[in-house]
Amino acid sequence: MENTSWIPTIQEQVKRISESSFYRKRFQSMGLKPGDIRSPEDFQKIPLMDTKDLQKDLEENPPHGSLFHPETVRMTLSPGPKGLMPIYHTRQDVDEVNRELAAMYRACGVGPDDIAAITFGYHLFIAGITIHGGLEALGCKTIPLGPGESQRTAEILNRFRVTVLASNPSFALKLAQEGVPNLRILFAGGEPFSSVEGYKDKLRQAFGKIGLIDSYGLGQSTPVARECKEERGLHVADNLLYLEIVEPETGRILPDGERGEVVITHLRRQGSPLFRFRTGDLSVLEHFDCSCGRKATLTRGVLGRTDEMHKVKGVKLYPSQIDHILRALPEYAPGKYRVSLSTKAGGGDRFRLIVEGKDPGPPAKEKIIQRMKETLLIRPDTLEFVEKLPEGPRVVEERY
Ligand SMILES: [Zn+2]
Incomplete structure (x- = not known):
């Protein structure tokens, strides 16, 4: 029901x-x-x-x-189609977000005895200041570090025995290399994380035993979803919003387990409320009973963007999903790939995937092709590696 x-x-x-x-x-x-x-x-x-x-x-x-709401106490900015767009938050909005975030952090085992640090930016955008508010609401001792170089950040984390860190995962990896032994939980965000195969394992190897919590938020609304300590996917922030998954082309609601576009509706928000707002992000929603009490969960995190859908071999291909899969390769530079679509001599689509970087060898290539088949439901006809991709669009259409 x-x-x-x-x-x-x-x-x-x-x-x-x-x-x-x-x-x-x-x-x-x-x-x-x-x-x-x-x-x-x-x-x-x-x-x-x-x-x-x-x-x-x-x-x-x-x-x-x-x-705009007259009781606005905070304005953040978010990149839009024609430049930065203002997002308004009233006192009530800020308090509700603080409460929801505090509940989510608590479900990860964070408490008032923790010392937390945040390396997200505090200027203009929503991330740093919002996360900070949630941790303070929980009673954490919270250091507003902001972005910085890894050596200095690691020194501060070690000097004050910081136990909880909010950071993007690639920066966290650099900190692990500096050595930050007191850290027990990482709240990661801002980059693809749990949706990238092997990324969590890589961080766990670098940090040792540590909680790795993925999160998903928008410039217009943070948080949208966040993992708990069970790490079974990102639970929807359902005290703040109602989340749906729709078919991007038709807007039709999709059943649980099907990949589609995330659509959110704020339940009580006063400033900049969103109502059935298309996020452009692809994900999968499922419902199950988690020990933390939440049900609605984005089980595979955010899988890509809906922006550029192409039909290939009768299947919808969202190129940014390829980026998520390729991020499992150690030498891959994000975004350095090209999809080339042409027509085969006897008809039908020919799908070439070209990646910038060193050829990782047949077993790694086969693994990528297999992963693409599983998650995209199609496989490229060829997977090639080149030293340098020429300038140009991500998808080259040569089908007539
Ligand atoms: Zn849970």
Whole structure:
């Protein structure tokens, strides 16, 4: 049975956000009143929105846009289609996020006795300051380190016996090489992590026994999902938002276990509320009982972007998913690959994958092809390695 306890909350939210001209116009144009949403099916009929809609609102209502809330206490910025876009947070929004993050950190075994440090940036963007608020709300002693070079960061972590670190995983790996023996939990974010095969193993080898927690957030909304200490996937931050997975081309809701685009709806947010917002991120949603009490989980993390979908051999190919798979190769530089699509002599698609870097040899290549077959449902006809990829687009279409 699907849980429908979120429906009254959604009705209230429709009422609340209709005060902005953006949603008032949207809901009026579809003839929607709060009481019309009585079931998940009613909710699913409401059209999706995306960043372009937010951009348009901003241009029509300069400089703040109509999603500005008069009780805003924090403004962060997020890259948009035409430059940085403002995101508003009221006191209530900040408190709700702090509570949800504190609950998530607690589910990872973090407590007031921990000393935490954050190496995400604190300027402009949402990450550093938001994570900081959650850790403080839990009672952690929290150091706002910000980004810096690894030697100095490691010195500070060691001097104050920091036990919890929030950082992107590639920087954490550098810190492990410097030696940071007191660390017991890493909150990773900002880069593909648990979705990259072997990445967690690599960090565990470098750090020894340590909790490795992946997280997913957006410039418009952080957190969206986060692992608990069981590390069985990223639990949805369901006290803050309702999350759906839709087929990117049609917007149709997909059943549990199917790969699709993440769509989020804020339950109570006052500043910059999102309502059935397309994130452009691909993931898989499943429901199970975790010992931490959460159910809705993005079991495989974020798998790529929907931006450039191509149909190859009858299957939808999202090139950025290839990047996630290639990141398992030690010498791979993120983004340095090319997909070449052409027509075979006898008809049908020919799919070549070209990667910049040293050829890792047949067993490693076979493993990549196998992984692609499993996760993308198609395999390249050839996988080639070149010393240097010429400048050009990620996907080269030569099909006529
Ligand atoms: Zn859990």
